[in-house]
Amino acid sequence: xxxNKSEYLINRHDNQYEVVIGLEVHAQVTSQSKLFxxxxxxxxxxxxxxxxxxxxxxxxxxxxxxxxxxxxxIKTGIGLKAKINKRSVFDRKNYFYADLPQGYQISQFKDPxxxxxxxxxxxxxxxxxxxxxxxxxxxxxxxxxHDLDPKNTFVDLNRSGVALMEIVSKPDLRSPDEVxxxxxxxxxxxxxxxTCDGNMQEGSLRADVNxxxxxxxxxxxxxxxxxKNVNSIKFMQMAIEYEAxxxxxxxxxGQMIDQETRLFDTKKNETRSMRSxxxxxxxxxxxxxxxxxxxxSDDFIENLxxxxxxxxDEKKKRFIEKFKLSPYEANILVxxxxxxxxxxxxxxKSDVKLATNWIIGELFAALNEKNLEITESPISAGNxxxxxxLIKDGTISGKIAKTVFEQMMEGDKDPKKIVEEKGLKQESDxxxxxxxxxxxxxDNRDKATEYKSGKVKLFGFFVGQVMKVSGGKANPQLxxxxxxxxx
Amino acid sequence: xxxxxxxxxxxxxxxxxSKKLSSSEVTKAFVERSEKSKELNAYITEDYxxxxxxxxxxxxxxxxxxxxxxxxxxxxxxxxTRDLRTTAGSxxxxxxxxxxxxxxxxxxxxxxxxxxxxxxxDEFAMGSSNETSFFGNVQNPIDxxxxxxxxxxGSSSAVAAQLTPITIGTDTGGSIRQPASFTGTVxxxxxxxxxxxxxxxxxxxxxxxxxxxxxxxxxxxxxxEVISTYDEKDSTSIDFKRNEYSKELTKDIKGxxxxxxxxxxxxxxxxxxxDLWKKGIEYAKDCGAEIIDISxxxxxxxxxxxxIVAPAEASSNLARYDGVKYGFRAEGENLxxxxxxxxxxxxxxxxxxRIMIGTYVLSSGYYDAYYLKAQKVRKLIKNDFDDAxxxxxxxxxxxxxxxxxxxxxxxxxxxxxxxxxIFTVPVNLAxxxxxxxxxxxxxxxxxxxxxxxxxxxxxxxxxxxxxxxEEKINFKNNINDWWIK
Numbered sequence: 001x002x003x004n005k006s007e008y009l010i011n012r013h014d015n016q017y018e019v020v021i022g023l024e025v026h027a028q029v030t031s032q033s034k035l036f037x038x039x040x041x042x043x044x045x046x047x048x049x050x051x052x053x054x055x056x057x058x059x060x061x062x063x064x065x066x067x068x069x070x071x072x073x074i075k076t077g078i079g080l081k082a083k084i085n086k087r088s089v090f091d092r093k094n095y096f097y098a099d100l101p102q103g104y105q106i107s108q109f110k111d112p113x114x115x116x117x118x119x120x121x122x123x124x125x126x127x128x129x130x131x132x133x134x135x136x137x138x139x140x141x142x143x144x145x146h147d148l149d150p151k152n153t154f155v156d157l158n159r160s161g162v163a164l165m166e167i168v169s170k171p172d173l174r175s176p177d178e179v180x181x182x183x184x185x186x187x188x189x190x191x192x193x194x195t196c197d198g199n200m201q202e203g204s205l206r207a208d209v210n211x212x213x214x215x216x217x218x219x220x221x222x223x224x225x226x227x228k229n230v231n232s233i234k235f236m237q238m239a240i241e242y243e244a245x246x247x248x249x250x251x252x253x254g255q256m257i258d259q260e261t262r263l264f265d266t267k268k269n270e271t272r273s274m275r276s277x278x279x280x281x282x283x284x285x286x287x288x289x290x291x292x293x294x295x296x297s298d299d300f301i302e303n304l305x306x307x308x309x310x311x312x313d314e315k316k317k318r319f320i321e322k323f324k325l326s327p328y329e330a331n332i333l334v335x336x337x338x339x340x341x342x343x344x345x346x347x348x349k350s351d352v353k354l355a356t357n358w359i360i361g362e363l364f365a366a367l368n369e370k371n372l373e374i375t376e377s378p379i380s381a382g383n384x385x386x387x388x389x390l391i392k393d394g395t396i397s398g399k400i401a402k403t404v405f406e407q408m409m410e411g412d413k414d415p416k417k418i419v420e421e422k423g424l425k426q427e428s429d430x431x432x433x434x435x436x437x438x439x440x441x442x443d444n445r446d447k448a449t450e451y452k453s454g455k456v457k458l459f460g461f462f463v464g465q466v467m468k469v470s471g472g473k474a475n476p477q478l479x480x481x482x483x484x485x486x487x
Numbered sequence: 488x489x490x491x492x493x494x495x496x497x498x499x500x501x502x503x504x505s506k507k508l509s510s511s512e513v514t515k516a517f518v519e520r521s522e523k524s525k526e527l528n529a530y531i532t533e534d535y536x537x538x539x540x541x542x543x544x545x546x547x548x549x550x551x552x553x554x555x556x557x558x559x560x561x562x563x564x565x566x567x568t569r570d571l572r573t574t575a576g577s578x579x580x581x582x583x584x585x586x587x588x589x590x591x592x593x594x595x596x597x598x599x600x601x602x603x604x605x606x607x608x609d610e611f612a613m614g615s616s617n618e619t620s621f622f623g624n625v626q627n628p629i630d631x632x633x634x635x636x637x638x639x640x641g642s643s644s645a646v647a648a649q650l651t652p653i654t655i656g657t658d659t660g661g662s663i664r665q666p667a668s669f670t671g672t673v674x675x676x677x678x679x680x681x682x683x684x685x686x687x688x689x690x691x692x693x694x695x696x697x698x699x700x701x702x703x704x705x706x707x708x709x710x711x712e713v714i715s716t717y718d719e720k721d722s723t724s725i726d727f728k729r730n731e732y733s734k735e736l737t738k739d740i741k742g743x744x745x746x747x748x749x750x751x752x753x754x755x756x757x758x759x760x761x762d763l764w765k766k767g768i769e770y771a772k773d774c775g776a777e778i779i780d781i782s783x784x785x786x787x788x789x790x791x792x793x794x795i796v797a798p799a800e801a802s803s804n805l806a807r808y809d810g811v812k813y814g815f816r817a818e819g820e821n822l823x824x825x826x827x828x829x830x831x832x833x834x835x836x837x838x839x840x841r842i843m844i845g846t847y848v849l850s851s852g853y854y855d856a857y858y859l860k861a862q863k864v865r866k867l868i869k870n871d872f873d874d875a876x877x878x879x880x881x882x883x884x885x886x887x888x889x890x891x892x893x894x895x896x897x898x899x900x901x902x903x904x905x906x907x908x909i910f911t912v913p914v915n916l917a918x919x920x921x922x923x924x925x926x927x928x929x930x931x932x933x934x935x936x937x938x939x940x941x942x943x944x945x946x947x948x949x950x951x952x953x954x955x956x957e958e959k960i961n962f963k964n965n966i967n968d969w970w971i972k
Contacts, residue, residue, distance in 0.1 A: 053587055057807040059580065060567045060589060060686040062721050092803050094849070096826055103806020153822075155811070284849035286858060289692035289800050291722050 008175030009216060010244055012252045016216040019244040020224075021179055021209065022171035025186060026164050027196040028140070028204040029072045035139050035163035036063030036106065043202045047156035055161040057101035062290050065090075069163040070294065072195040073113050073137050074304050076165055079189045079311055080132050082117025084301050088136075090291045094284040099142035099155050107166075109285040112136035113294065119169075119189070120313055121181040122331050130182055131170030140164050165196065171210065171221065176237035183207070183233050184335065188312050192337045206231040211243045213251070222247065223257040227264050227271055239264040243271045315340055323352045332360055338374045345381035350388040358388060362402070366409050379408045387415040400424050400472060428475040430482065433466075436474065437482050440465045451487055459483065491516035492649040496558065496706035497733075499652055503549075503556050510549070510557025513652075514542035514601060517559045521603065521650040526970040527626045529645040531564045532572045533604040541601045553599030554713055561651040563642045564605035565612055566592045566697070567686040571602065575688040576610040576620040576638075579808045579815045579833030589686025590721070591655060591697045591714045598713050603651060607641030610835045611805065612662055612690040614638050615907045616897065619837040624894050627670055628966050629933055633891045636666025642700050643670040647964060653701045653710055657687060659694045660793050661887075661911025664923035667700055668886035668936025671925040671964040673707045673953070674700045676911075678943045679918035680725030683718030689804040691797040692723070694915045704924065704954040709733035711946060730947045738955040741775030745939075745952070746879035750786035751910060753888065759929045760885045767883055767926055767937040767956070774955040779879050783871040788864045789913040794905060795848050795861035796916070801838075802845025808833065840901065869917040876942050881949055884910050886923040886936035910938060920946045924953045925962040932965055 010017040034041060037054040054061045077084050091109040114135035121128045142160035146153050167186065173179050187198035187205060198205050212224035227243060230236045242264075247257050261280070262271040287293075310318070312334045319330040319340075333343045333356070346355045363384065367377060387404060390396045396404065396419055404415050404424065419425050427433060440462060441448050451458040466479050491513055494502070502508040518535045538559055545557040567573045567585035574580045588596075596602070609619040617625040617640025625640040627633035628648035635644040639656025643666030646654050656663040658676035667674030675698045682697040689695060699710035712733050717726040747768060752761070768778055810816035810829030817832050819825030834842070848857035875882065888909055897904040914921040920943070923936040937956070941949035 056812055058567075058585070058587070058813070059573070059575065059583065059688040059807070060585075060684070062685055064720060064722050094803050094806060096806065096809060098811050098822055101807060101812055103809060104803055282851050284803070284846065284851070284854075286799060286803070286849055286854070289723075290689075 008177065010213065010248050012248055015252070017213045017244070017248045017251075018216050018218075019174060019240065020171050020212045020214060020221060021173035021240060022224075023169045023173065023179065023182065023210070024208040025167040025169075025183070026206050026208075027076075027167060027186075027190060027198070029069050029137075029163035029165055030195055030197055031066065031069050031072060031163055033066055033068075034161040035066055035069050035137060037161050039161065041162050045158055047154070047158060049158065051157040051160065055101065055157055057103070063106060063288070065291065065294065066163065069137060070113070070296070071304055072163075073135060073165055074296065074301060075193050075308060076167075076190060076195045077114030077117065077135055078305055078308050079193045079195070080114070080117035080119060080135065080167070082132055082135065083115035084296070085111065085113055085115055086296050086298070086301070087111065088113040088294045090137075090288045090294065091285045092288045095281050097141065097144075098153060099144045099157070099160065101142065101157065101160060105139050105141060106288055106291070107138035108136035111293075119182060119185050121178060121185055122327075123178065123181060128178065130172045130178075133168040133170050135165055135167045138164050138166055171212075176240050179209075179236055179240060180233050183236070185312070188335055188337070192309055192311050200232050203231060207236060209236055209239060211240055211247070212257075213244050213247045222251075223259050225257065225259065225271070226261050228261055228274060230264055235264060235266055238266075238269055239271055242269060246271065323347070323356075325352075325356060329356050329360060336374065342374050342377070342381050346385045346388070348385065350385040351392050354388045354391060355385070358384065362405055366405075370409075378410070378412055379405075380412050383408060383412055383414060390415055390419065394426060394428060394475065395419065396424060396426050397472070397476065400426065424473065426475050427470055427473045428478055430478060433474060433478055433482055434486075436469060437466055437479070437486055440469060441486060448487060459487070462487065492520045492652075494652070495702050496653045496709060497703075499558060500554070500556065500709075503558070504551045510542040510545040510559075510601065511539065513557065514538050514559040514603070517603060517649075517651060521561070521645075523971050524648055524650055527628060527644050527648055527650070528623050529606055529625055529641045529648065529650055530561065530604045531574055531576065531607050531620075531622045531641070534571055534602055535604065538601050538603045545599065545601065550599060554709065555595065555598040555600035558600045558652060559603045560595065560600045560653060561603040561606050561645055562592055562595075562654055563608050563639050563656045565608055565657050565688045566655065567688065568592055568602060568605065571605065573605065573688065574622070575612070576608045576622060577808075577834065577838070578621040579829070580688070581621070581815055583814050585686070587686060590683035590716065590718045591687065594714050594716055595655070606639075606645055606654060608656075609638035609640065609662075610838050611688065611801070612638035612657055612659055612695075613801070613837050613841055615661070615665060615904050616892070616894070617641065617666075618894065618898055619835055621835060626970060627891055628968075628970065629670060629891065629964070631969055632894050633933070634669065634894050636669035636891060638662040639666050639674075639700065643667055643672055643674070646670070646672045646700050646702060647966060648970075653699065653706050655697055655710070655714060656700050657690075657695055657697050658911075658915065659690050659696075659797060660915050661908040663698045663700055664886050664911050664921055664936070664938055665907060667923040668925070668934065669891035671934030671962065672700060672702055673704055673922065673924050674698065675707050675711055675922045675946070675950070676914065676920060677711060677715060677946055678725075678920045679915075680723055681715045681729075681920070681944070681946070683716065683721040683724050685718055685720040691800040692804060693800060694793075694797055696915070704922075704950060704957050705733060705736060707922070708736050708950045708954075711950070715946075725944075727944050732947055732950055735947055736954050737951050738774070738958060740952050740955045743776045743881065743948070743952060744779050744879040745771050745776045746779050746781035746875050746882040748781050748783040748786065748875070748882060748884060750783050751884045753909060756888055757929075759890075760888060760935065763927050763935045763937065764883075764885050770926075770956045770959040771883060771952070773959050774952075776952070781875045781879060781882070783868075783875060783913070785864065785867045785871050786913055789868055789916055790905060790909055792861045792864045792868065793908070793912040793916060794844070795857050796865060798841040798845035799849050799858050800845070802842045802849065805834075805838070805842060837901070865916050868913055872913075872917045872919060872940075880942070881945075881952055882940040884938045884940065886910060886938040890929040890931065890933035890935055914938075914940050919943055920949055922949050922953050924957055924960070925964070926956075926960050927962070928965070934962075934964065
């Protein structure tokens with residue numbers, strides 16, 4: 001057992017419990033049209049405006065696989081370093097519900113399109129590998145809306161038939177923090193690949209969370225409970241904490257844990273039983289006779305491999321090796337494809353070290369404050385690059401740069417123009433500075449005399465005065481040099 | 488021309504093309520005969536007024552290059568037809584009007600044919616006598632109170648009674664060939680994947696196949712040529728080179744090797760059927776074919792296999808009829824109650840029986856023992872045919888183990904009803920083409936059919952064999968229009 005300082009354990013009396021977590025993530029495939037129909041998939045459209053005859057399951061309608069969605073699933077599989085299955089089978093998962101028009105969901109049961117893979121997490125105390133069990137393609141259901149009418153339920157079929165990837169992890173996660181890191185990493189990989197936008201607010205990414213507990217050191221898994229359909233990382237973490245503690249309490253109380261499906265109540269912050277194992281649906285899976293087994297060739301897979309962009313792990317390695325970034329800095333900059341693109345655009349024409357500091361420091365803080373994504377940054381990469389160059393070539397000081405930066409945040413202005421318009425350019429003309437310094441010395445004759453008689457501490461006072469008189473624009477280095485001579 | 492309805496499709500096409508007949512005259516004749524034939528109950532939905540208008544329109548600007556120029560036609564009510572009610576013979580779709588057209592019917596209209604109405608059939612094509620239809624029995628024009636076969640019973644009755652010059656049915660386990668056999672008509676079940684399933688109300692997706700039903704082999708070939716197209720909207724549609732079956736039709740089958748499977752001599756098979764088969768063998772020899780004894784060792788397992796696979800698929804295919812989106816809905820206390828009432832009242836007994844069987848064989852704990860095993864046996868049955876076709880070009884069998892039976896005779900004995908499909912079901916399980924041609928009469932004067940089974944995609948070959956044998960058999964249907972007062 002590792003003795004990580006971040007080890008997540010639940011203590012009760014003299015016992016320590018480890019939490020075992022596995023995730024089934026449902027990621028909506030980024031695609032113009034649905035998995036088996038040509039309907040649009042745009043989020044937020046008027047209810048039932050993106051529904052084809054196939055999506056509404058009219059008599060005699062047949063599914064036809066969307067090749068683009070297949071490519072997206074295989075790309076994701078490649079991104080997860082997983083085995084791509086050249087032959088996979090679509091099955092019907094049969095159950096009745098008002099928002100499931102066919103009376104079955106087309107999914108993949110025995111033969112998924114993607115097999116075992118892995119995801120690497122960067123945790124504070126080192127890297128951790130999480131196994132991927134499988135990835136399969138399936139249809140989303142429609143949406144039942146229960147709160148529009150006291151007596152009736154309304155059904156919106158816009159989502160019916162939208163392609164989802166179900167990504168099943170191995171039970172390798174051990175803490176809410178790891179779950180956080182895992183979801184973020186998965187999201188990052190898919191956003192790099194362009195296979196899922198990862199937008200949790202819009203439901204593009206949601207997860208079923210399997211939780212069990214066991215005494216520390218035990219090799220056996222405990223009985224697990226599945227928490228259905230949690231749609232934010234925060235809620236996942238809260239649900240896991242609640243559920244793990246609930247299970248530990250039961251064990252400590254000498255009770256058994258029932259294998260069951262539970263719901264997380266976000267208002268009460270608790271999980272509640274939804275159905276027991278005995279009440280579990282019999283989905284009567286069988287191969288969908290409307291669809292032939294899905295077969296892809298080696299060439300098909302190789303072509304997709306050639307389309308895979310540099311992924312976060314590889315990018316991180318390159319940033320560290322090529323740009324001499326620290327692992328911490330590299331992690332932050334590669335976590336999101338947009339951030340890394342922004343960074344690489346900035347450093348095309350400016351200093352890497354300064355760019356790294358300005359992006360991770362000032363820019364992130366400013367964006368955070370305004371609650372903006374990097375793609376919504378008021379400062380373009382080009383202009384940030386210019387600002388950094390103004391610092392680097394001594395046109396402005398770091399302090400002035402912060403003032404300029406603040407103004408740039410108000411709208412994407414060229415920093416050179418701001419500097420010119422506001423007259424913020426650093427004064428580096430020795431003659432002008434000499435005149436300035438002469439005047440300061442003249443105005444403070446008594447202090448100058450004191451300095452010369454040995455009170456060297458007063459040097460700082462003179463620097464301060466010069467900067468003040470110059471409005472902060474005097475080149476501090478030159479001021480130092482000239483003052484030393486003059487005094 | 489007085490006896491328009493007695494003409495075959497080929498004659499009608501020729502007469503319209505040579506302008507001896509107009510589409511209006513032809514359509515009027517079939518509409519009038521259909522109207523006089525209500526006692527047969529062959530139609531579920533009539534569309535005569537529209538048909539006559541379409542015929543008039545056709546005549547105003549006739550396109551005589553088409554294959555079915557201005558030919559009126561009624562079709563099985565399993566094909567979705569735009570703006571015309573499509574019921575599948577079920578109460579649950581009693582009020583369903585599609586906004587779309589099945590590929591097969593669209594192909595027919597594209598060649599100039601005109602829809603007259605929708606023909607009766609067993610509910611969701613589940614039945615062998617047309618007695619499970621929500622819209623009532625269909626009479627066989629051969630004799631009063633005789634079933635026309637099923638599930639395409641309205642289709643077989645309408646063709647035999649000359650209410651439509653030709654029609655299309657669907658065949659999941661014999662639903663084209665058995666009713667053709669019972670009514671003295673010709674019915675072809677094409678290779679699985681030959682005709683698109685798009686827009687056909689599904690029964691068992693891996694078995695369903697649309698096909699032509701006609702008074703003779705040549706008409707059958709022409710209609711097959713029209714309906715068989717590759718269709719991207721059906722993932723199981725197969726892109727193979729399709730013949731112009733009617734043009735390439737030939738009676739020269741000299742040297743063709745025809746297999747006689749010994750396993751089709753089933754216990755208790757009536758002597759009449761045995762004799763018919765023997766006669767068929769002689770006809771084939773007369774045509775110059777070579778007869779070879781073959782074995783299809785897993786034939787015995789075909790019926791039980793079929794009655795696992797078909798209900799399994801049906802139980803899932805019919806889940807969409809839940810009262811939520813379209814079709815019949817019975818009000819309920821809550822969602823589950825609404826489902827139960829809708830499906831209990833909306834589906835008939837046979838459909839409910841098959842949904843129950845299908846649900847059972849797919850249930851966890853039974854799946855391996857039934858569904859999975861059935862799939863394995865299905866593969867063995869297909870292998871049997873593959874082996875046989877190393878030695879022969881086609882296989883000759885009776886179409887059914889008996890002639891048409893009386894209405895009500897088998898309704899309380901589903902197993903005896905299922906046994907009627909014993910010779911047709913293996914063909915669906917193997918996805919092969921099969922054609923039934925009328926070949927004689929039994930002691931009661933009821934027609935009997937012979938089935939010719941072909942290799943996959945080899946429709947031309949079995950049509951040729953049927954065409955050659957048809958001439959030798961020289962079958963005449965004894966229909967005295969008993970239902971016309």
